[in-house]
Amino acid sequence: MRRQKSGQGRIRIGYLSFADWKDASKAKWHLLDLSKDYHGAPQIFYFRPHKKWYLVYQLEDKTRGIPYGPCYSTTDNIADPTSWTTPAPFYKRKPEGRPAGLDFWIICDDEMAHLFFTSLDGRMWRASTDISDFPDMFEQPKVVLRGDVFEASHTYRLRGLDKYVTLIEAQGKSGGRGHRYYKAYIADRLDGEWKELAASANKPFAGSINVRLAEPRWTDSFSHGELLRAGHDERLEVDPANLRFIFQGLADEHWGQ
Structure with missing residues (x-):
């Protein structure tokens, strides 16, 4: 989230909890001010081997000498937004x-933890480590996918199918701006061919x-979407018979506002 008035325009991470999606608009927002510099694009999962919650995000922290790149924080209590580590x-x-x-984006199989990301140039990358060595x-x-893709690759295990799906944001053309939409690719293994x-x-x-x-129509773009998972651990499983997609949107007339 970007707060222009009270946050000096910095991008940070919002945090809220609710029991049902119909209550989301009433939930109290907390601001995770993990750094005085930019941090955003969060992902959360419970890593069973460590019995901890992991928050994965991109960050630059000049005060601590951390260059821009993938970072993480952990907590034992996801209900407490103040409990995340630096x-x-x-x-x-x-x-x-x-x-x-x-x-x-982190996702694990039985043996490895895999870090996926995009680079705004039609490439998706993957790096891996033994699950015993994580993080x-x-x-x-290494490059694992090339295509007309842009950003926000999110990868999941399809429960019961022994396959994986990755969703990647792409952009079309609209008066010099790209309508964002999502593509899907499938693989038998996280280290396999998409x-x-x-x-x-x-x-x-x-x-x-x-x-x-x-109605009324409120968006022309579908951006930074995630599937609602069937669980919450590092396997990132989704139910292929009940796919639900949450995304951010923007109408054409609101570009630049």
Whole structure:
């Protein structure tokens, strides 16, 4: 979230809890001020081997000498927004010869923890580490998908199908600005080949062509979306028979406001 008036325009992370989605608008917002510099694009999961909650995000902290990149905080009590630890980087140094990347995302199988991210140039990257070494010892990132994609890749395990799906934000053309929509790719393994599932503007995973909105129409773009999970641990499982997608939107007339 960006707070222009009280937050000097800095991007930070909002935090709220509610029992039912119909109560979301009434929930109290907390601001996670984990750094005096930029931090955003959060992901949360419960890492069973450590019996801790992990918050993954991108951050730059000049006061602590942390360059822009993927970081994490942990807590034993997700209900307490003040309990998160100070940011720690996944990489002590930026990997040489690799882009900075953004929208970092962790998902685990039985043996490995995988860090996915995009680089705003049609590439999705992956780095991995033994699950026993997590959150340390990540290898050099490698390109695992190329296509007309932009940012915000979010990857899940399809419960009961022994497959994985990754959703990636793409942008079309609209008067010099891109309508955002989501593509989907599928793989048998997290370290396997990603194949197109719904990966075009005419056949998106989620876009203006296949999403029915409540009137009056409030968005022309579908951005930074996540599937609601069937669990909360590091496997990031979703129920393929009950997919629910939460996203941020923006109408064309509100660009730049």
